[in-house]
Amino acid sequence: SQQGEEDPQALSIQEGENATMNCSYKTSINNLQWYRQNSGRGLVHLILIRSNEREKHSGRLRVTLDTSKKSSSLLITASRAADTASYFCATAPFSGGYNKLIFGAGTRLAVHP
Amino acid sequence: GAGVSQSPSNKVTEKGKDVELRCDPISGHTALYWYRQSLGQGLEFLIYFQGNSAPDKSGLPSDRFSAERTGGSVSTLTIQRTQQEDSAVYLCASSPGGTRSYNEQFFGPGTRLTVL
Numbered sequence: 001s002q003q004g005e006e007d008p009q010a011l012s013i014q015e016g017e018n019a020t021m022n023c024s025y026k027t028s029i030n031n032l033q034w035y036r037q038n039s040g041r042g043l044v045h046l047i048l049i050r051s052n053e054r055e056k057h058s059g060r061l062r063v064t065l066d067t068s069k070k071s072s073s074l075l076i077t078a079s080r081a082a083d084t085a086s087y088f089c090a091t092a093p094f095s096g097g098y099n100k101l102i103f104g105a106g107t108r109l110a111v112h113p
Numbered sequence: 114g115a116g117v118s119q120s121p122s123n124k125v126t127e128k129g130k131d132v133e134l135r136c137d138p139i140s141g142h143t144a145l146y147w148y149r150q151s152l153g154q155g156l157e158f159l160i161y162f163q164g165n166s167a168p169d170k171s172g173l174p175s176d177r178f179s180a181e182r183t184g185g186s187v188s189t190l191t192i193q194r195t196q197q198e199d200s201a202v203y204l205c206a207s208s209p210g211g212t213r214s215y216n217e218q219f220f221g222p223g224t225r226l227t228v229l
Contacts, residue, residue, distance in 0.1 A: 030215045031215050033217060033218075035220075042204070042220045042221060042222040042223055043204065043206075043220040044220070045217045045218065045219065045220075048216075048217050050215075088156065090156075092215055095169070097215070098144060098161055098163065098168075098169070098208075098215070099144075099146075099208065099215050099216065099217075099218060100146075100158050100161060100169060101146075101148075101156075101158060101218065102158065103148075103155060103156035103157075104155075105155050106155070
């Protein structure tokens with residue numbers, strides 16, 4: 001069963017605009033991760049944020065985590081056409097030292113030139 | 114270095130046949146995971162290996178599904194008597210692992226299984 005709920009399900013923007021995706025989850029977590037998927041195949045890891053962290057940056061990506069609200073957001077700044085993909089949040093519950101990832105349904109992002 | 118590789122990339126089989134899906138993790142990664150992505154269910158965890166043992170098989174959908182890992186490296190996911198609902202993309206991921214470590218996972222390109 002899926003733990004994460006993501007919104008929006010789909011997002012369409014112009015190049016140069018910012019894209020924000022949100023993720024909510026249900027149970028306590030060790031960490032939360034964001035992944036990108038192109039063309040329905042392999043997942044590319046973007047960022048991992050641990051439960052004791054509130055914000056993390058990587059290049060044009062900014063992730064926030066609010067454990068009190070059980071929610072996270074991914075911000076992509078100055079988007080490019082190459083950012084077009086599906087984005088998934090995945091939570092890792094405390095499970096004895098390994099990441100049994102539970103994925104959300106994903107947000108389909110389309111960036112138009 | 115090389116990433117996670119999976120073979121075959123596509124597999125079409127007839128209902129009732131057995132299939133084997135292979136995963137080669139990143140060298141040195143002790144943790145290996147299998148996931149399944151299907152239209153109706155999204156991305157689902159199937160099984161976790163630490164070395165050659167599988168302490169968590171809770172995601173395997175039925176006893177038709179089994180997996181093994183040998184030499185702490187290659188893993189094979191076997192589906193016996195395939196059914197149409199087994200059609201999905203099967204993704205493998207590896208991680209540096211070790212107990213008490215929660216690390217990012219590196220995914221392979223997946224095997225798209227179609228059961229006719």
